[in-house]
Amino acid sequence: MYQHILIAHDLRDTADMALCRAAQLARQHSARLTLLHVLAAGQSTEQQEKVRQTLDQSLTRYAPPGSELRILAGKPSDVVLQEVQNSGCDLLVLGGHQQRHDLFSGTSLDRIARRCTVPMLLVARNDSTPYQRAIAAIDFSLCACSALGKASRLLPAEAELHAIHVFEPDKGTAKQVAEQLQMQQGLIEQLLHDETQHLPPDSPKISHEVLQGGILRSLQEQIKARRSDLLVLGSHGRSAFSQALLGSLAQHFLHKAPCDVLVVR
Incomplete structure (x- = not known):
């Protein structure tokens, strides 16, 4: 609240x-x-x-x-x-x-x-009806977890909150990349399980997925495909993803927002 x-x-x-x-x-x-x-x-x-x-x-x-x-x-x-x-x-x-x-x-x-x-x-949107579809960009930083929690408390109970982790695999064979992806999926599932334990019982439903590719393009595609009315970003942290948010990614979405943007430190 x-x-x-x-x-x-x-x-x-x-x-x-x-x-x-x-x-x-x-x-x-x-x-x-x-x-x-x-x-x-x-x-x-x-x-x-x-x-x-x-x-x-x-x-x-x-x-x-x-x-x-x-x-x-x-x-x-x-x-x-x-x-x-x-x-x-x-x-x-x-x-x-x-x-x-x-x-x-x-x-x-x-x-x-x-x-x-x-x-x-x-x-960024001329629409003041309650939010219904939100996307949260997450990694393994405390800041990203805080952003997920703040977004859950901002949204009405009937809204959908979709957490996205963008995975850029190290060079390797197809098998090695598949193993890296599986590990990332397991870690994100555990992270979200742990974080949702701290949320109020009337929090919106949280879904998630792990994507491969560039962060900016992946988020742009997901916002468009899901017709999201809110993008949730952590503003800083120690991981590579969070460092990117401090620079060009956060700047891009703040100045060319495709939907409303919630930024959480």
Whole structure:
């Protein structure tokens, strides 16, 4: 269960889209909702009041009663990260879009994703119905296991959560590769068995599979084939897969998200 959701809103259409998702999750979890806006430098008092009125309208239209509005000044990424700490929230929601913007520019978004101490949800789909089909990329790191658990608690009980481990075999004969694959499958099965013991009884059903090939292509194909509405990623760890997530893989999915993306440290 999530208890306090923080949504960073930059006044764009995608921010209201993210607000709708944050509001849906707040209702699902009976959680508090706080909307944060970071003022642009040099705004006049009149402009600031107009911003407040616009945000109040969005809260009234989309958010549950009692939701809080916070308007602060400063460098956007720093303000967001500091407010995560100060507010005690347990989920940060951002709206994703392709156009460059200070809060969501490449370096700022990557910095927030790397340093955010709570799960970060990037909303890329204009759909605020409860999640139904999620994919979690897993390896043997603690971070990936944490991401699986956080996703299980985020999803409704009737949703499907499909865990995928992408296996790139060492060079060898066909028999040796088959043996490596069998070993990976056994290890993943044991890992998931152990992890599911810690989940609430009303958690969504978790299926899994081990795939051979490149990580990026495998995830792209699975997201498309399963019509997934959420991709779950661990953001760091010690394994080769987790190191890849820190670099090009996480960056790719954060900036070219085919669906909503949940990033967990």
